[in-house]
Amino acid sequence: MYLIIRCPGCLTFTYVDRYQQWKLCPACGESIKVSNAPAYIDVKTHRDADSIVRELEKYLHKKKRNNLTPIEKRKLNADYAQWMRKNVSDL
Numbered sequence: 001m002y003l004i005i006r007c008p009g010c011l012t013f014t015y016v017d018r019y020q021q022w023k024l025c026p027a028c029g030e031s032i033k034v035s036n037a038p039a040y041i042d043v044k045t046h047r048d049a050d051s052i053v054r055e056l057e058k059y060l061h062k063k064k065r066n067n068l069t070p071i072e073k074r075k076l077n078a079d080y081a082q083w084m085r086k087n088v089s090d091l
């Protein structure tokens, strides 16, 4: 399991292994304490994490905003859960 978080310093999205406590921000080099960073979504694989991070950056850039609303966060989680169910049943 991977957790998508955001660097509190430079607001770059990144992800960590579920049990990791610290992460070095790939953009600004800050040591992010995972428990203090805003968490967005739990995903199964680092590939999912990677593509969601890219989607989030693109989405916010398009909307010219710098954060998701709580409703968008819930929708992101719901969409991912649905996508996972669909993928599992396709196997």
Ligand SMILES: [Zn+2]
Binding pocket: 007, 008, 009, 010, 011, 012, 025, 026, 027, 028, 029, 030
């Ligand atoms: Zn940073």
